[in-house]
Amino acid sequence: MINLAYKDIRHTLSKFLVTAMGVGMLLGIVLIMIGVYRGMADDARMLLRDINADLWVVQQQTLGPFAESSRLHQDTQDILRALDGVDKTAALTLQNIQLYNRQQQAVRVMAVGFDPAGDFQIIPAQRILAGRSLRAQHFEMVVTDKTGFQLGEQIALGRDTYHVVGVVQGSVSSSGDPLVYISLKDAQNVQFSYSNPRIRNDRARGLLGQNTQLVNTVVAKVRPGYSAQEVAEQIETWKHLTAYTHEQQATILSRNVIERSSKQIGLFTAILVLVSGIIIGLIIYTMTLEKIKEISIMKLIGIPSRMVVKMIMQETLLLGAIAFVFGNIFAHLIYAQFPKRVVLMWNDSLLLFAIILTASFLASLVGVYKVMKADPASAIGG
Amino acid sequence: MSTGIRIENLQKTYGQGDNAVEVIKGACFEVQRGELAALIAPSGAGKSTLLMMIGCVLEPSGGEIWLGDTQVYADRWTTKDARTIRREKIGFIFQAHYLIPFLNVLENVSLLPQTNKEPEALIRKRATQLLDYLGLGEKLYAMPSDLSGGQNQRVAIARALATEPQIILADEPTAALDIERAHSVAKLLRQIAKEQQVAIIMVTHDERLLPYCDKILKINEGKIDTSQVESDQVI
Structure with missing residues (x-):
């Protein structure tokens, strides 16, 4: 036929x-x-997956650190570590900043600050394309390949110059900005330190001192045999903080950030x-x-x-x-x-x-x- | 010779009441198998209407149509599927060849028999024989666009013959051809009528082709005047 x-x-x-x-x-x-x-x-979930924490502890009654801003004292990580059922903790800062490349073009990134000496792995080893993770407490930076920065490059940020010690593959924030990683101390300086004129102005107003020992969130791993939900409830009851499990934070990201x-x-x-x-x-x-x-x-x-x-x-x-x-x-x-x-x-x-x-x-x-x-x-x- | 088609008191009226227009008013004629009949009439006299009725495309308002021994219309269609009657008993040839442009010559001729679920080899053999008979044995796999107007019209004739119909309705088959090719097609139709024993009704405006016909059917005020072509005039 x-x-x-x-x-x-x-x-x-x-x-x-x-x-x-x-x-x-x-x-x-x-x-x-x-x-x-x-x-x-x-x-939206990449950072969540990479850090792979059981709990995300944030400022009370906020949807931080991705959907709302959140500020905690850095020592919260020590307080939480002492809780029954908590295995390890890490304080993190997250902030959007603009870096400038060799051509003086602005590169918008999200800077993740963490303690290089901490026991929480923030940068998964499999993401590292070249170089290494952070080791020093100051002036080192790990960049994502999409930023265009190269290993060994010097990058000016705030009052300081950072040295690129590692390049990772495809790390982005919930809004799609490429990530850079710096030490918690540097990140706190960038985020919470004021400029000299501002310090002088504050002193003139009688405001003395500044607290840079702040972080945006503390992440925690619970010990085997403990329920993350129960530990979260314990944190919320006694520490006047808000704690989200991994799944709850994922839901916040999908419902509030990208909905x-x-x-x-x-x-x-x-x-x-x-x-x-x-x-x-x-x-x-x-x-x-x-x-x-x-x-x-x-x-x-x-x-x-x-x-x-x-x-x-x-x-x-x-x-x-x-x-x-x-x-x-x-x-x-x-x-x-x-x-x-x-x-x-x-x-x-x-x-x-x-x-x-x-x-x-x-x-x-x-x-x-x-x-x-x-x-x-x-x-x-x- | 046996009857190819017989029409008794065939009528067609368009519209109703005061708007009714009676186009065919009791037409009667008969064409035997082996005969080539010319259907002539001025424009608007009802040629297309008559052709569509005997081609089982348009339902008459009354009368009878016989194809061979089969009565296909007796004040209503005797079968639900007029298309099957067309496929099995009637061959059509048009002003233009109207071959299917994306099928080659052999496929154009084989298509219709294939729908009758005849064996593939038999269809192919018959189509090849027909095309050979019509002088197109060398053009089996040519596309219609590669052939001349006259060659395409011969393929269309082969397509009309492919199902071995009792009657072929040719609607001005020479209208698109020059006079030389028109004579050639008319001669061919006459030859086919005789050799294939099929009744052919050819609508034409060209009186120069009438000598090829055995019979002339003239529509005159809705009726058919039938006249035989004198044997000494037949080419």
Whole structure:
């Protein structure tokens, strides 16, 4: 049996492929949009995963340190370490700063401050591409590769110059800014130290001294056999702090930090999928209209409608499938050029494939409608 | 010779009441298998209407249509599936060849028999024989776009013959051809009618082609005047 769809496509192969490429690029953009969402969601939890703490202790009644600002005394880490069930703790600071590269271009980063001598591993060893983690208490910095800084580079920050001792791969904050790591002491100076004019001004106002022994959060690991939730409740009851388990902090990140952005991207993606479906429908409608005289002839000479309908449906589904392949190739070719991380996942691709096949099927109904409506009598009389 | 098509008191009225327009008013004629009949009439006299009715595309308002021994219309269709009747009993040839542009010559001729679920080898053999018979044996795998107008019209004739129909309806098959090729096609249709024993009704405006026909059907005020072409006039 002659396959009409195969014959028709072969006859107009270049036109069919160019059409599929056009639709494919649109699908590629849809995939990138989904990838941006995935990247955002993944970035939001990256630091959480890297530090892998059981508890995140923050200023009372705040959603810190990611969703709200939070300040704690540094010695909170010692108080918490003494609690029953707590294995180890680490005080952290997190702050957005701007560094300047050799070309004096601003590079926005998030600086994570931690005690290099502490027993909590803040930088996972597998992330280190070159150099090492922090060792000294001052003027060392570990940078993420996306910042563009190189190992051994000198970077000015505040009143001091930092030496890049390590480069890590792909570490970003919940907002997608690349991370740099400095010692807790340096971070406290950067975040909490005032400038000389400000100190003089404060002294004139009778405000003496400044407390730089502050941190934004204290993370903790609980001992085996202890429940993180129970330890968190104990901290909240007796220490007037708020403590979140790993899962609660993840929820805060997804609900409070990236919710609006993800909804925005989700809506944009849904519109793009809808537009893709409409475009496929219009293409099939046009392709069917181009063949309407032949279809009328086929119906007149007795070719069953099911044969013509089969041709339209096969062409539509094939168009959707080829567009999907082109879309994937296109997305994989360009995704690395985006400034924020784009995560392309095969299950998202497969879901989009199912949606596009469904959309293609629905779009083919437009062509099928034209086939059913084609009047065989129109073939007679010119 | 046996009957190819017989029409009894065929009528067609468009519209109803005061707006009713009676186009065909009790047409009667018969074309035997092996005969080539010309259907002539001025524009607007109802040629296309008559052709569509006997081609089972348009439902008449009354009368009878017989294709061979089968009565396909007796004040209503005798079968639910007019398309099957068209596929099995009627061949169509049009002004333009209207071949399917994405199928080659052999596929264009084989397509319709394939829907009748005949054996593939048999279909191919018959299509090849037909194309050979029509002088296109060398062009089996050519695309319609690679052939001349006359060659394409011969492929269209082969397509019309592919299901061994009882009747072929040719709607001005020479309209798009120059006079030399028009004569050649008319001659071919006559030859086919005789050799394939099929009744052919050819709509034409060109009186120069009438000598190729056995019979002339002229629509006159909604009725058919039938006249035989004198044997000494037949080319």
